[in-house]
Amino acid sequence: MNQRLHPHSTEMTSPPPHLYGRWRHDPMLLMGTAIAKVWWPFWRPMAPLHPTTADDGVTAVRLVDRQVVAADENVVTLTFEAPDGTLLTRWHPGAHLDILLPSGRMREYSLCGDPADRRQYRIAVRRIPxxxxxxxxxxxxxxxxxxxxxxxxxxAFPIAVPGHGSSARSVRFIAAGIGITPILPMMAVAERFGLDWSMIYTGRSRTSIPFLDEVARFGDKVTIRTDDESGLPSMTELLGPTDPQTGSTPGDLAVYCCGPVPMLDRLxxxxADRPDIELHYERFSPPPVEDGRPFTxxxxxxxxxIPVAADExxxxxxxxxxxSAPYSCQQGFCGTCKVRTLSGAVDHRDxxxxEPERADGQxxxxxxxxxxxxxxxDL
Ligand code: FES
Incomplete structure (x- = not known):
């Protein structure tokens, strides 16, 4: 978990250096620090520069804009700002927010705005009836x-920029439908760094895929391919231009994909036998159960x-x-579905x-x- 402090958090944990530059700490400042350590926990929740936070990292932000961004009207963007207008915690492409809904549900949504904009967070949500x-x-x-x-x-889905943490020489982005959300800021970064990149954007139809206007600015680096016009894309189409001499996908390629499980599994x-191609992916639905046995x-x-089938x-x-059983990611990384086991041995797959949590039966x-x-x- 990358829980981060708000930029205006103040942690008074170490004494300041001497006011006049001597190597020992100034006695007056030491005393001030000691007072602050006692006083700050009481003042902190009321401090005007500090947003509404709780110790579990929950912050309140204000919804300042809401836009429909797919022609079928099933995808909306929500833009948030700090209630007091202060800067928000920095983020990088691939990051997501946990949204704690009024009902008590928690859902994770990728940030799809501009990481350089510290004033706003933007997410996009497809309505799933x-x-x-x-x-x-x-x-x-x-x-x-x-x-x-x-x-x-x-x-949980960071991008390693070629030349800055990745040995790949080019990048291929693959997005399907709402899977565009983590990919959008990655495309912007690839463009900003002057990378050799391309992208395929797939979906059921043009009416169902969001942000067509935003991806249009990248011109012919982006291929839009919908199932209703062209059928399901082949692996070659997903992976982009092939080597004219060998007819296969060139190596030294980093692939970033966000889409449905069948597409990811095919990729x-x-x-599997191309170690010269990096594959990074994020699912937006749970992975299939592997090697499952039924239990009760x-x-x-x-x-x-409650019977649990082998593939359930x-x-x-x-x-x-x-x-009403709580859940969010359905992939074993958010912890929302955690319950305690009172008896029976567990096959932990998260x-x-x-280890202490597992020993405690979680x-x-x-x-x-x-x-x-x-x-x-314990339910
Ligand atoms: S729902 Fe996220 S860990 Fe289970």
Missing amino acids: DGGGGSIEVHDTLRVGDLVRIRGPRN RTHL ITLASTGQQ TALSAIRKTVP NILT FLTCVSRASGDHITL
């Missing part, structure tokens, strides 16, 4: 002027038994009985729980499973 309700709540309840609680930015398989969950509060996650099985229902036939959860 048959999803978990988060996108509908965003569309139907958040209005300009509202204070919205957020956590972050955090970055991963296709590039008992809910401690009611005694209900514990979270999706639980939500059939407890539709990367965020610490369990991420979106990815982890019982390692035996049965598990009892």
Whole structure:
């Protein structure tokens, strides 16, 4: 987790140097620091330069703009500013915000504005009628002027710029539908750094894909290809220009892709024997369960038994009985779905729980499973 301090946070943890440049610390300033350490925790929440924050990294930002950005009207952008107009925490392409919705749901949305603009955050949200309700709540309840609680930015999909952390010589961006959101700021960075880059933007139809006007400024570096006009793209089309002599995708390429699981899986398989091509990706739906065995969950509060199929996650099985069970990323990195195991051994499949948390019985229902036939959860 990259929890960051707000730029106006003040941490009084180390004594200041001597006022007159001597190597020892000034006694008056030491005394002032000691007083400040006692006084600051009480004053901090009321300080006018400090936004509304809680110790868990939650900040309140104001929704200042809302725009429809897809012709089918199912994608809106939301732009936020600090309520007091101060600078927001810096972020880099690929970062996302946790949006804490009034209902208690938490959802993660990629930042798709300009990382150089410290005054605003922008996200885009596609309305998903048959999803978990988060996108509908965003569309139907958040209005300009509202204070919205957020956590972050955090970055699970960073870009390594060729020549600055990557040995690749060119970059290929692949975005499908709302998967454009983390890719948009990456394209801007690639352009700013003068990289050799190109992009394919796919989707069901031109009416369903957002930001057509914004990607138009990049001219023929961007190929827009929709399923209704051209069918599903081939791997060669996704990966861009081929070497005229070999007919294959040139090496020293970094690929950044955000799209549906089947597309990512095809790309991963296709590039499995191409170590000369870096593949970086972000899913916007949960990964398929691999090597799953069926098991049963008992809910401690009611005694209900919930069967979990071999190809099903514990979270999706639980939500059939407890539709309000919290979740967000469904990929084992946000921690929203965490519950405690009261009995039964766990096959942990996440990367965020610490050993003490696992020893305490913590369990991420979106990815982890019982390692035996049965598990009892504190639900
Ligand atoms: S929903 Fe994010 S870790 Fe499970």
